Amino acid sequence: MALLSIRNLEVVFPLRTGTIPAIQDVSYDLEEGERIGIVGESGAGKSVSAFAILNLVSQPGYLSSGSIVFEGQEISNADDETMRRIRGNKISMIFQDPMMTLNPVLTISTQMEETLLAHTRMTREAARSIAIEKLRAVQIPSPEKRLEQYPHELSGGMRQRIVIAISLLTDPRIIIADEPTTALDVTIQAEILELLLALCNDYRMGLILITHDLGVVSQISQRILVMYAGRIIEQGNTREVIASPAHPYTRGLVGALPEMTRPGRRLNQIPGTMPSLQSIPTGCPFHDRCSHVTDLCRSHRPDLVSGSRRAVACHHPLTG
Amino acid sequence: MIAFLVRRLVQAAVVMLVISVLSFSIQNHLGDPLRELVGQSVSEEIRDALRTEMGLNDPFLVQYWRFLGNAVKGDLGTSYFFKRPALEVIMDKLPATIDLVMGATFWILVFSIPVGAFAAINPKHWFSRLSMGFSIVGISIPVFLTAIFLIYVFAVELGWLPSYGRGDTVTLFGVWTTSLLTGDGLRHLLLPSISLASVILPLFVRMIRSEMMEVLETEYVKFAWAKGLPRQRVWMVHAFKNTLLPVVTVGGVQIGIMVAYTILTETVFQWPGMGFMFLEAINRVDTPLIVAYLIVVGLIFVITNTVVDIVYGLVNPMVKLVGKHDEQ
């Protein structure tokens, strides 16, 4: 039994202009200690699918159908208190922009200790010593001093380390990281990713890493999910998918990786843009950008056909 | 801290200087003070001699300089009507006005914070919609209408509360009278303070609501939810503390502005404060008293703003008030 098992998840946003299906039919499993990466371009539904796990989709969005089983318990319809006990405790999140994630008017110690006190009966002193221990784990120098500081006194990289330390406080089973390095500069990006990878290994934590950067996924995660217009269109072992993408869209993404382009030549880009979720074309949502399009693609949406570990939603999957 | 205070004091002094120039120049446009002083029967020569003696014929700058010199010494001139130092007259009336403003501030704080926060957290709740509707109505009803309505219902029809005057007062430290410490005084304060609060309260409710709604959408509040904090903590610590910052700034100024609204309230309720006195002073063209009032009100403004700035600095860690985070 997988640690986290998601089936046919659907989140909709009822807006005045119509109801937007932000994600549809999203299904995947996460095993104990497994690291998966979710990639896709902006608006593909990566964040929504992650926030939906903790029932934290922003208003007016809501989970309209599907099931989420965590540690054998169905949580897609759990009450607020049950969800609260899971959030930040068994499943923690890391957000994109460390400049915005920490509360500007509270000290680091307050923001760390409150997380522990929300989930475990303990004294402030005990909470403080755990906070210091986790700050050490994310390699923050002189943690005692950092505890007394406010977020604005710290650099972006330092803040993201603190956010990671907060996510580690309760020794969670899963960390969901929504583009944790996008807002940081390149050298710090690499450090933070390395740190995350090491921590997942040390604590045997599962990781759901959201990114639009295929390169990041290939470094970190064992499995990859490719999302397009609210659906998973390909999934499988990261190395296999990158070595031989089956969906033309995935191939496009792989082709756009800088290491796939000869120096001095323009980066390969997938022509066109992802359709808006309000006007997803009939048939395959990718058909009007696809060079292998046929009449079948225009009229029938391909289902995600799964082989043993590999799945692809395409009428004409690429081979080799 | 010292540097901050010095900077604040210099700013305050500049503002006071501007206020004094403005209020002093009003003096020359309020009609002839001699008419009030000596009446019709005195001949033009004697009037002119009196004017010269009082310095009213000197050039503006000379007059202003003299005025400023005296003002710094606490002498704001002598009231024509009371024949006493204007400042003394005002200081007699000031406590009543402060009572009124404190009463109104009490209502504002007690109601606007819970109602505004509730409406931000539950924007679709019937109570939120109702209070938003009420606040629109409240903003648009003038103070004197509210006051007259309250008097009609609670004083005339029901006869529960007094409609005028200050009631029993106690004198503190031999100088300061207050009706906040007697039952009768509080009963007298009830209707005037509610009327005065009625203009500003709706504004506060709306401001707290909209600020807090904005804060509730921020990433750090989302992160607080994702940490699994209890909802009271997310709302009251993470969201509300950040809501306070802008509210303190704007709110402090509003409470200063309330001093101006006391003129109407005090007049309707015959409240013996300086607003009521000011209106009478205008009727009597008691120029020194008018000028002194404007200066004292300006001073109250400047003081509230300074206090607000200091409170803001205490709530907001990004303002370095007390160089305690200096070493990094």
Ligand SMILES: Nc1ncnc2c1ncn2[C@@H]1O[C@H](COP(=O)(O)OP(=O)(O)OP(=O)(O)O)[C@@H](O)[C@H]1O
């Ligand atoms: N608050 C919201 N209100 C309305 N629609 C929303 C909201 N949040 C998300 N959506 C819809 O859900 C879709 C998926 O959004 P999501 O944030 O999951 O994209 P993403 O893949 O994370 O993109 P990005 O790379 O830009 O973060 C969006 O295209 C949008 O149509």
Ligand SMILES: [Mg+2]
């Ligand atoms: Mg996103």
